[in-house]
Every structure is written in C-alpha cells, then in structure tokens.
Amino acid sequence: MNPGRILPERGMPVHNPEKDALQMAANREKLLEAGYRLFNAKTIESVSLEQIARAAGIGVATLYRYFGNKTDLVIAISVWKWNEYLQELKQLPGAGGREHTGAESFAFYLNSFLNLYRDHRDLLRYNQFFNVYIQGAGIDKARMAPYEQVIGRFADRFRVIWEKGEKDGTLRMEIPWKKAFSATLHVMLAAVTRYAVGLAYQPEEGAGPEEELAMLRDMMMRQYSRVA
Numbered sequence: 001m002n003p004g005r006i007l008p009e010r011g012m013p014v015h016n017p018e019k020d021a022l023q024m025a026a027n028r029e030k031l032l033e034a035g036y037r038l039f040n041a042k043t044i045e046s047v048s049l050e051q052i053a054r055a056a057g058i059g060v061a062t063l064y065r066y067f068g069n070k071t072d073l074v075i076a077i078s079v080w081k082w083n084e085y086l087q088e089l090k091q092l093p094g095a096g097g098r099e100h101t102g103a104e105s106f107a108f109y110l111n112s113f114l115n116l117y118r119d120h121r122d123l124l125r126y127n128q129f130f131n132v133y134i135q136g137a138g139i140d141k142a143r144m145a146p147y148e149q150v151i152g153r154f155a156d157r158f159r160v161i162w163e164k165g166e167k168d169g170t171l172r173m174e175i176p177w178k179k180a181f182s183a184t185l186h187v188m189l190a191a192v193t194r195y196a197v198g199l200a201y202q203p204e205e206g207a208g209p210e211e212e213l214a215m216l217r218d219m220m221m222r223q224y225s226r227v228a
Contacts (some may be wrong), residue, residue: 028066030056036077040126044074044133071139075147078130081123082150085116102165103227109161110217114186117196117213124196127189155181170227184220191216 034056038047049070053063067073090113100108116124134144141148158181165171194208 024066027056027058027062030058031063031066031073032077032080035073036081036126037076037130038212039074040122044072044129045069047071071143073139074130074133075139075143078127078144082147083153085123086122086150086153100164101168101170101227102163103170103225104162104223105161105164106171106225107221109158110184110188110220113192114210114213114217116189117192121196124193128193128197151154158184162164165225170225172224172226175224180224182211184224188216188220 031052035047037054038052038055049063049067050060052073053060056063067076155178159177162171162173162177162180166173191213195213
C-alpha cells in the first residue's frame, strides 16, 4: 500500500473532476437554453429565475451557483447566442473560398443582416428585449464587459473588411472605419429588428420586408462602396 495515497472513507462519494466539469457545463447550457426560450416567449422582466430553473429541471440553489442574479443570466444568454451566430457566419455563402475584395466582403457583411431577419428572428427578438432590460436596469459598464467583447469581435471583422477596401480601392476610405461600422450596425440591426418583432408598418400594396431590407442594403452599398 502506498502510504502517500489517502483513500476515501467507505461510503464517501468519489468525485471525478472531469465528470463534474461536464455536468456543470451541461447544467449551465440547460439554464441558458431555458432562459432564452422563456425570455423570448414573454419578456425578460416578466420571467423569474425560479421559472427558469424549473424549466431547466435544475434547482434554484444550483442556478445561483452559475448566475448570481437575473442580470448575469441575461448577459450570459446574449453573449452565448451572438457567439453562436458569429460561428455560423463563417459557414454562410461568401464567407470563404477565394480572396474577396473589400466591396465584396462588405456586401457579405450587409447580407448577413438579411440572414438574421430570415433565419434568426428569435435572436433579434431577444436582442430587443435585452436592450430594453439593460437600459432600464442601468447596468454598469464593468458588468457589460462580456457583451462588449462580443461586439468587439464584430468590430474586428468589420475593420478587416475596411482594410481590404483600403488596399484594393473598392471602399470609401475617407470615412473612418469605426464611424462606418457604428452607422451600418445600428441602422441595419434596427431595421431587421423592427421587421422581426412586428414594429414596422406594412401597407397592403407596399414592398415586403425582405424587399425593403434589400433596398436598405443596396443604399448602404452605394454609400460606402466605390464599385457601381
């Protein structure tokens, strides 16, 4: 017998760190999924952590081990879903293959907003609820850091597009990239969100949502691209 090895007493559970880590990750994912589903079905303000724990099949006390309060969970869900979407963007048509010009990459970026409207209206709905909740709760900047990091990843991708445009002359470089990123992100995201949550007026004989969003995309393209 190895005198340096301490054996557990009979009847005491033997912890498996790897198994415990997997269980913790699984529990956290269940809570994120349940929170996303319930917040989207109602509103963030109207759903309690107790309801989320129940929907996830996890005790409330266990929920608090992962998220100290509702705000922590709300931010974590947003970070999780936008990171998922960033991964999906890599698989969309135009994301890979041959080397693209700055203007072509910019067109792909603008088209990604139409993809959001087409395939991810639940994410747009959640993002709308998220913005309302965060503004109403007055969350300080430090707690928003994980979310800001995700937005920073979108910004980094846009900066690469702008650098391509500078190199090949296909984008208007007199406009600073940060200004162009802020304008395109806010205008396009606001537009697809309003259509997704039903806040945009649609006359009977007007263009459909996707047609109008395509018009907005084309206007953005003309504004920032040197390519006809």
